[in-house]
Amino acid sequence: MALRCAVGGVSSPVVVLEYGPVLVDLTANDTGTRDDVTVVGAQVWDDDDLEWVVATFATNVVDSLAAGFGFGGDDQIVKWLFGRDSGWFLERSDLETAVVLGSNGLEFGREVVPSLVERADPSFYVSCLRGEFVAGQADRDVSEFERPFEQPTVAVVNGVERPTKRDVHTPPDWRGPYKTVETGDTEVGPIHDGNIRHLSISAFALFLVVARTVADMGLDEDALDYHLTDPPGKIEISTTKPTNTQRDLSLAYSPGVAAPCMEIAEDETDAYTYTAKGNLVGVVSNGSAVLGLGDIGAQASKPVMEGKGVLFKRFADIDVFDIELDEEDPHKFVEAVKMMEPTFGGINLEDITAPACFTIEERLREEIDIPVFHDDQHGTAIISGAALLNAADIADKDLEDLEIVFSGAGASAIATARFYVSLGCRAENITMCDSSGIITEARAEDDGVNEYKQQFARDVPEGDLADAMEDADVFVGLSIGGLVSQEMVQSMASDPIIFAMANPDPEIGYEEAKAARDDDVIMATGRSDYPNQVNNVLGFPFIFRGALDVRATEINEEMKVACAEALADLARQDVPDAVVKAYGDDPIQYGPDYIIPKPVDPRVLFQVAPAVARAAIESDAARTDLDLDEYEEELEARLGKSREMMRVVLNKAKSDPKTVALAEGENEKMIRAAYQIQEQGIAVPILIGDESKIRQTASSLGLDFTPQVADPTVGDYEDYADRLHELRSRKGITRTEAGELIEGDSNYFGSVMVEQGDADALLTGLSHHYPSALRPPLQVIGTADDVDYAAGVYMLTFKNRVVFVADATVNQAPDEEVLAEVTKQTGMLARRFNVEPRAALLSYSNFGSVDNEGTRKPRNAARMLQDDPEVDFPVDGEMQADTAVVDDILEGTYGFSELDQPANVLVFPNLESGNIGYKLLQRLGGADAIGPMLVGMDRPVHVLQRGDEVKDIVNLASVAVVDAQEE
Numbered sequence: 001m002a003l004r005c006a007v008g009g010v011s012s013p014v015v016v017l018e019y020g021p022v023l024v025d026l027t028a029n030d031t032g033t034r035d036d037v038t039v040v041g042a043q044v045w046d047d048d049d050l051e052w053v054v055a056t057f058a059t060n061v062v063d064s065l066a067a068g069f070g071f072g073g074d075d076q077i078v079k080w081l082f083g084r085d086s087g088w089f090l091e092r093s094d095l096e097t098a099v100v101l102g103s104n105g106l107e108f109g110r111e112v113v114p115s116l117v118e119r120a121d122p123s124f125y126v127s128c129l130r131g132e133f134v135a136g137q138a139d140r141d142v143s144e145f146e147r148p149f150e151q152p153t154v155a156v157v158n159g160v161e162r163p164t165k166r167d168v169h170t171p172p173d174w175r176g177p178y179k180t181v182e183t184g185d186t187e188v189g190p191i192h193d194g195n196i197r198h199l200s201i202s203a204f205a206l207f208l209v210v211a212r213t214v215a216d217m218g219l220d221e222d223a224l225d226y227h228l229t230d231p232p233g234k235i236e237i238s239t240t241k242p243t244n245t246q247r248d249l250s251l252a253y254s255p256g257v258a259a260p261c262m263e264i265a266e267d268e269t270d271a272y273t274y275t276a277k278g279n280l281v282g283v284v285s286n287g288s289a290v291l292g293l294g295d296i297g298a299q300a301s302k303p304v305m306e307g308k309g310v311l312f313k314r315f316a317d318i319d320v321f322d323i324e325l326d327e328e329d330p331h332k333f334v335e336a337v338k339m340m341e342p343t344f345g346g347i348n349l350e351d352i353t354a355p356a357c358f359t360i361e362e363r364l365r366e367e368i369d370i371p372v373f374h375d376d377q378h379g380t381a382i383i384s385g386a387a388l389l390n391a392a393d394i395a396d397k398d399l400e401d402l403e404i405v406f407s408g409a410g411a412s413a414i415a416t417a418r419f420y421v422s423l424g425c426r427a428e429n430i431t432m433c434d435s436s437g438i439i440t441e442a443r444a445e446d447d448g449v450n451e452y453k454q455q456f457a458r459d460v461p462e463g464d465l466a467d468a469m470e471d472a473d474v475f476v477g478l479s480i481g482g483l484v485s486q487e488m489v490q491s492m493a494s495d496p497i498i499f500a501m502a503n504p505d506p507e508i509g510y511e512e513a514k515a516a517r518d519d520d521v522i523m524a525t526g527r528s529d530y531p532n533q534v535n536n537v538l539g540f541p542f543i544f545r546g547a548l549d550v551r552a553t554e555i556n557e558e559m560k561v562a563c564a565e566a567l568a569d570l571a572r573q574d575v576p577d578a579v580v581k582a583y584g585d586d587p588i589q590y591g592p593d594y595i596i597p598k599p600v601d602p603r604v605l606f607q608v609a610p611a612v613a614r615a616a617i618e619s620d621a622a623r624t625d626l627d628l629d630e631y632e633e634e635l636e637a638r639l640g641k642s643r644e645m646m647r648v649v650l651n652k653a654k655s656d657p658k659t660v661a662l663a664e665g666e667n668e669k670m671i672r673a674a675y676q677i678q679e680q681g682i683a684v685p686i687l688i689g690d691e692s693k694i695r696q697t698a699s700s701l702g703l704d705f706t707p708q709v710a711d712p713t714v715g716d717y718e719d720y721a722d723r724l725h726e727l728r729s730r731k732g733i734t735r736t737e738a739g740e741l742i743e744g745d746s747n748y749f750g751s752v753m754v755e756q757g758d759a760d761a762l763l764t765g766l767s768h769h770y771p772s773a774l775r776p777p778l779q780v781i782g783t784a785d786d787v788d789y790a791a792g793v794y795m796l797t798f799k800n801r802v803v804f805v806a807d808a809t810v811n812q813a814p815d816e817e818v819l820a821e822v823t824k825q826t827g828m829l830a831r832r833f834n835v836e837p838r839a840a841l842l843s844y845s846n847f848g849s850v851d852n853e854g855t856r857k858p859r860n861a862a863r864m865l866q867d868d869p870e871v872d873f874p875v876d877g878e879m880q881a882d883t884a885v886v887d888d889i890l891e892g893t894y895g896f897s898e899l900d901q902p903a904n905v906l907v908f909p910n911l912e913s914g915n916i917g918y919k920l921l922q923r924l925g926g927a928d929a930i931g932p933m934l935v936g937m938d939r940p941v942h943v944l945q946r947g948d949e950v951k952d953i954v955n956l957a958s959v960a961v962v963d964a965q966e967e
Contacts, residue, residue, distance in 0.1 A: 227303060234306045235313075235320065240276075269623065271342070272551055276319060281544055282344040283308045284323045284337055289353035289376070291503070298324040301351060308350060316541035316605060317638040318548065320348075330356040334363045341368045345548045346555075348540060349374040354411035355450055371547045371555040377415035379536030380478065382543075382560050383596065384499050384524065385419050386567035387532060388474070390595035391522045395495040397473060399424040403493070405472040407465055407507055408479035409434040409453050416476060417456055422557050423564065431468045432456040438463050466491070473497060481505030486516035495519050501526040501534050522592045531593040538599055538608075539563055545605065546612030549631065550622035562615035566608045570597045574672050574703065577949035578602075589702055606632050641797035642928035646955055648834050653682045653961035660957050661753050663746040663764035665689035665709065668697055670766060673953035675703045682954065683961045686710050686759055688746040710753065712743045720752045727780055747773060751780035754939050760967075761940035761960035763953060770809055770943055774934075777941040784938045789814070791822040792932035792943075793829055794918045798925065803885075804830050804837070804905045805921070808914040809932045809943075819861035820868075823907045825935035827873050830905055832962050839865070840884035840903035841877025842913075847894065848878075858909055866898065874898045881906070881917070933959055940964045 227233060242248045250256050260274035272278040287301030302324050309320030323340070327333045333356075337347060347370065349361060357374055364372040392399055402425055406413050409432050421427050432439045432453065439449055444457035461467075465483060469475060470491040477484065477500040484507040489496065498513050500506030503526040510530040513523050524532035543563050547555055575588040579601045588594050597604055610632055616622040636643035660677065662670045665687030671694060674685035687694050691711040698707060718739075725738035733741070741748040747764050754762045754777075762781075765773030774790075783790050792809025795802065806826040811818055819841060827837035841858035844850070848859065855878050862877035876898040883889045884903040891900075908914035922929045933956065934942050940963035942956040 233303075235309045235322070269551075272345070277343070278345050278548055278551065279317075280319050280321065280344050281312060281346045281348050281548075282323050282337075282340060283312075283320050283348045283350055284325060285350040286325050286327055286333060286352060288328065288351065288356070290351045291376075295353065298326040305350060308348065311537050312348075312541050312544070314541075315537060315599075316545040316609070318541060318544055328356075330359045330363075333360055334367070337364055338368055341370060344370060345551070346371040346373070346544050348544065349376075351376060354414075355452055357411050358414075358452055365554060369553050371544065371552050373540065373543065373555045374411075374415075375536055375540045377411045378419070378560060379539050380412045380501065380534060381416035381419035382539045382564050383534045383536060383567065384416060384476065384501065385423050385561075385564040386538075386571070387499065387524050387534060387596045388420065388425075388497070389423065389564065389568040390571055390590070391474075391497045391524075391592075394522060394592055394595065395473075395497060395520065397495075400426055400429075402429060402473045402497075403471065404430045404474040404476060405465070405468045406430065406432040406456075407475070407477045407483055408502075409439060409449075409456075410478065413476070413478040414452050414456070416478065419557075419560065419564075422561055427456065428458070430456055431458055431460065431472070433465045433468050437465070438468050475499065475507075477501050477507035479507060481507060484508035484513075486512055489513055489516040489521070495522070497522045499524045499534065503527070520592050522595065524595065532595050533599070534596065535599045538567060538597060538604060542605055542608035543612050545635070546609040547616060547621075549609070549634075550613045550616045550626055551624050552616045552621045553623065554621050556616075556619055556621050558615045558619040559612045559621065562611040563608050566611035567597055567604070568595075570601070570603060570607045571595055573603075574675060574701070574950075576601065576603070576951055577669070578951070591702075605635055605638075609635055641799065641802060642795075642930055645795065645797055645802060645833050645835075646930065646958065649832065649955075649958045649962055650680070650682065652832070652965065653958040654680070656961075656965050657681060657683045658760035658961045658964040659684045659686060659758075660761045660763060660960055661686045661688060661710070661750040661759035662953075662957075663688050663750040663762065664766050664768075665746065666693050666697065667766055668701065669948075669950050669953060671698050671707065672701065672703065673950045673957065674707050675701075675705050676950065676954050677957050678705055678707075680954075682958050683761075684708065685957070686753075688712065688750050688753075710749070712746070712749050717742055717749070720749065720756070723752050723756060724748060724780065731779070745776070747776040748780065751776045751941075754941065755781050760964040761942075761957075763942050763944060763956055763960060765943035765945065766948060766953070767946060770932075770945065773943045774810070777937065777943070781937055781939050781941060783936050787821060787825065787936045787938075789818045789821045790934055790936035791825060793826050793935055794922075794929050794931035795833065795933070796918060796921050796925075796927040796929055798927050802833070802835055802904060803921070803927075804835075805914060805918040806905070806907050806935075807911060808908070808918045810911070810934075812911045814857075814910065816857045816860040816864065819858060819907060819909070820864045821936065823861065823865055823875060823905065824868075824871060826905050826907065827871070829933060829935050832959070832966075835904060837873045837905045838899050838901055838903045839873065839875040839877075839905035839907060840879055840899065841875070841907045841909075842881055842884060842917075843878035843909055844880065846879050846883055847897075854909065858907070861907075874900070877907075878909075930955055939967070 239252075241252060243252060260270075264270045264274060283305045285298070285301050285305055287298045287304075288295045290296050290301050290304055293300075302322065305322035305324060309322055312318040312320045321343070323337075325333055325336050327336060333352075337360075340347075347364065347368070349357065349364075349372065352360060352374070357377060361372060361374045361377065388399070392402065399420075404417075404420065404425060406417060413432065417427075417430050417432060420430070434449070434453065436443070438460060439453050439457050440462050441457045441459045442462065443449055444454045449457065466485075466488050469484070469488045471493050473493045474497040475484065475489075475492065477498075479502055481502050482505060483502075484498075484500065486508075489498065489508065489512075492498075496517065498508070498521060500508050500510075500513065501524070506525045506527065510523055510525060510527075514521050522532075523530070524534050526534050528535070543555060543559065546552075547559065552559075571594060572590045575594075575598075579598050580586070580588050588598070610628050613622070613626055613631065614628060617625060633644070633647045636647055660683040662674055662685055664670055665674075666689035670687060674687055675698070677683050677685045686708045688710050689712075691709040691714065694707060694709050698705065721735065721739040721742045724742060725733060725735045728738065729735075742752065743749075747768070750759070750762045750764060753759045762777060764777070778790065790810055791807040793804055793806045794808050795804050797803075804826050806822050807814065811822065814822065823839050823841065827839055830837040841862050843855050843858045845855050848855075858878035862875055865871045865875040879894075879897075883894060884899075884906060887902050890897055890902060906917070908917055918929065921927050930952075932943065932945065940960040942960050944953060944956065
């Protein structure tokens, strides 16, 4: 390893120093994958270990430091003293130099300190040690007057007076020419006999630059705290049925449990009906090949397997038992798993070393009748396969023509190569390289490779990875970091596809690969900090979800291909705002930097699980059939009550789509929403705005649709201006002003469009304050004939409950008539979601316990509603909020109430309390909020909140369509 020294900021001749596993490019984050940094990677976790590094490796770099300070010759002596005081060193006026030890080697001179600060980056730790570099000469070369004398209490060194415990010259017990490093009481370096004298002491600072991506003790400590917090671990068992009474317990266990036991004894498939088997996966490992940790054993692998269970639950609502088997023998391992077949609906094999993993999976697939899936083999294959489908599409290359090179020939590489063949690539076009080079037929004939590698042996000359990559279309890295150079990338075919998936460091860095070529390099890695992360969490939860829900007997090739194709298709669709926000609000659009969906995209469940289920049914791997349309609704319900409720409205909207005018039609979110509304068949969207801008934006977003546009500046909309003038002429609007409003304000334009019947509903407010967006619809459309007041309603969904909250946006201080009207309209809205309303008018008192003007308003409103023959749902009030929603209080204390169950329509006494209440329920209660939905208008109008996401626009459009259907 060569270190380049720069003295005083000016480059000096290169000082070449050959040494072994020392401080080699710590910023490269190569720990665990490169032999030359293994020792450092095992020790350098935070600043506390830096002195250890210096003490351990200083003898190898001291010559470079001596040269940097201008010392040289066999007769000169170097002593190196270290301590920790970085702040002091940055400010010291007598600091002679600084040394930066990082990816560029050693840099000397005071100038490197400000340059270090300038290039400081939060992704790096920059640590500092103070130092004194002491030079001396052998006694024979020192003049007599410099010979040892009595130790003073103060000495002058380099013109600076300082206290000292030793003679400024060499103490008598230090003998001989030597080089040494001291850290505290530790000396590193050879000790030789001989008399020496100190000539000078140079103060300096050593800055050690270490990448933050190297695992550090901060992360380790956080992880330990995370796992040990009560209860320890990450998973638990929770009951899914009531266990509050003695009868509950007798049903859960003895004697009631005998009934389902007997049913299952007669028909074993009833285990899926009466037990959790159909939603339970066993994550099984022996800890022999844990990612990044190696063979750590069964017990030590348990946190990883628990973590796998967390991912199953988080992404697909699948329960997991993690099973750690202390067994290395593949055959015994298989027998142990076979005995657990009655427990599980599927088996996920995890972190088992090759080639044993091949044997274990193959045997289990043959010998048990539930799905078996080894994620380490097939997960990367499926996700990278989806990426390959899209990368080939973008590069305009056919799968069957792709020349593919693999770096690595382990379980994952073999499985990935096999899967690519299933997708349509040709086996004869796949070149596989292991640590010995290209796997050739000649090597296979010499028994140099195992049976699994032999299937990809090619009849080509022997060579290394660089030879194999020449003219290749695709590079697939499943090996170790740093193996691929820019020259190797440059040797590939045009528009190369590079999947460098070694972790934590890819075979070639993202920036390096991109910079190597002038044409498109489509790059994927296993890292989350670069585009196109190949992350297995995109696959296994959803594959098992689909397999479990059809009670599959296996996970076959057709199901894996279906998963890859579904993921590839999803990446070509518009990306939800929530996903964009999760990745820093940078635009995400199908192309070279987005060929795989993001792991947090909730649509993966709805896209992949049904595709897998369909493939299982069509390939005869399923025990039961599914209505796939209903199945998607069931999957949405797993992710929350709000999705289940919105599905009701979406289905109603699709049954009879209407036209929906979208004000602010030039807004990107409105255009994306219009695309989704049209694609899903919810409505016919009409975008209001400049037609050329709208079409240009739609094209730049890659949206394949031709939106219907109403451009106020182009079309003949004089009749709209006339109508606005007719409505508002006695409110101070002239005909000229009416024309200007129609042409320049899409809220007025859209309101007149709906009022005239040219559109069935209106959505607005995306970039306006709520009152200013609501004003034009109120002025033009107004409230319904039998309604005097509009109101804003939120639907709040909890795990097992739905509540409608009014009024949260419109009426500031409603009287009893307004409260009664708001309650009626909110009850009607609830029924559009198939919810039978039970309304409570809220206050701070219960049923007359306090009598004042404030409590009388909700009390009188409740009486008005109870006397109204048109109100056919239970209403009561005034009551406190907990009385309204807690069954025990309502039934136990206030059994006389009109409500026989907790209320699901909550009407607040004023706007202030309504707005506060819904936001507290949303944020502290963990509710999902849909709205605000505007009720009481003469025609369907909904006012969005500023900053709403595309999904919010689509949801309110669906509500507006259902409103219009009931007109």
